[in-house]
Amino acid sequence: MTHDDHGHGDHGHPSHDDHGHTSHAGHGSHSSHHTHDNDDFDWAAMADLLELEGETHSPYVRQALAELAQPTPRRILDIGSGPGVAACRLAAVFPDAEVTAVDGAPELLARAEQRAERLGVRLRTQVAEFPAGLADLGPADLVWSGQAVHHVGDQQGVLNQLAGLLEPGGVLAVVEGGLPPRWLPRDLGFGRCGLQERLDVAMAERFGRMRAELPGSVAVVEDWPGMLRAAGLTDARSRTFLIDHPAPLAEGPRRFVRGSLERCRQVLADLLDTEDLSTLDRLLDPSDPASVDHRTDLFLLTAKTVHFGTAPGA
Structure with a gap:
């Protein structure tokens, strides 16, 4: 869902990204555990x-x-782009390239177009x-895919397809794994102390269930x-990048943490005990001074891992 993170916030076991990021790379391929085909789905x-x-x-x-050791790419694909945050960053870093945001949800691509216009990038x-739909996309000098692959049943098969989009000497960059957020x-x-570790365990169980239920x-x-x-x-090769927003959090990251915790509360209700659920409820109660809206000790620390590979033949 992302979904760039379609975001979609993935940690070592994709967690909060199942609110979205790449899901729309194929309505439900991102996230088989809920569908987006219903008319009342709140895309906005x-x-x-x-x-x-x-943005966070x-x-x-x-x-x-900056890790790319290739000539400036001429054609770039962001596959599973969601609302285009990473795609617009790609367009800003490589202003002379043709950058295409690819997603299964027209609603999110419309958001990507609005973002590009706002930022003044092509x-x-x-x-x-x-x-x-991958076969219709290539070829490209750089293919970026943020947290989309783990939503496909045959991960090796989809990597083979993504690699097949590359021009000789082109680079595939796949965002998967990293570290759970704190x-x-x-x-x-x-x-009870240690809420976040228990959220990690519950998310890992939920993610394993999601993977097992994917077609193929x-x-x-x-x-x-x-x-x-x-x-x-x-x-x-793989490289991991730290994301460190110290306390007190600025408004944007704070709203993202709130959204992530709301998602946890929604999707983990059957995996957490009543004490942890009531702790989450208190953290999410805007009238409580100890909620995430008011805490001065709220921070965001996580890491993203990007895996790079180069097509032979340059």
């Missing part, structure tokens, strides 16, 4: 959260692009299902550089 609210997530995490995209958009002190002053789900050792090599790419 989801796009708001995805944009907040992308955005420094890592520029850092990742951006194309293309509606395509993920991964069914927002709060171990001791909140109420509830294939178990694979998630050695991402190894998977990129298996897709025929060379110079496969």
Whole structure:
């Protein structure tokens, strides 16, 4: 959902990104555990959260692009772009390139177009299902995909498809993994200590369930550089980038943390005990001085891992 994080906020086990980021890379391919086909789905609210997530995490995209040891790309695809935060960053870093944001949700691509206009960058958009529509996209010198691959049953298969979009010498950059976010002190002053670690466990269980239920789900050792090599790419490597917003949080990151916790409360209700649920309720009560809206000790610390591979033949 992202979804750039479609955001979509992924940590080592994709967690809060299942509110969105890449989901729309193919209505439900991002997130089989809820569908977006219903007419009353609130795309605007989801796009708001995805944009907040992308903006909160955005420094890592520029850092990742600085790792590229290739000539300036001429054609760039951001596959599973969501509302276009990373795509607009790509367009800003490579102003002479043709950058295309690709997603399965026209609603999110409209948001990407508005963002590009606001920022004064050149951006194309293309509606395509993920991964069914990939064959119509290539070729490109740089393919960026933020937290989309883990929403496809056959992860190696979709990496093979993404690698097939590259021009000789082109680079595939896949955002997967990293570290779970931390927002709060171990001791909140109420509830049981260690809430975040229990949220990690519950999210990991939920993510495992999501993966198992995907159509055509294939178990694979998630050695991402190894998977990129298996897709025929060379110079496969991983780099991890720290995202550090210290306390007290600015308004944007604070709203993103609130949205993430609201999502946790919504999707983990059956996996947490009553004490932890009531702790979350208190954290989300805007009238409570100890809520995330008012706490001066709220922070955001996480990490994003980007896996790079190069197409042979340059």
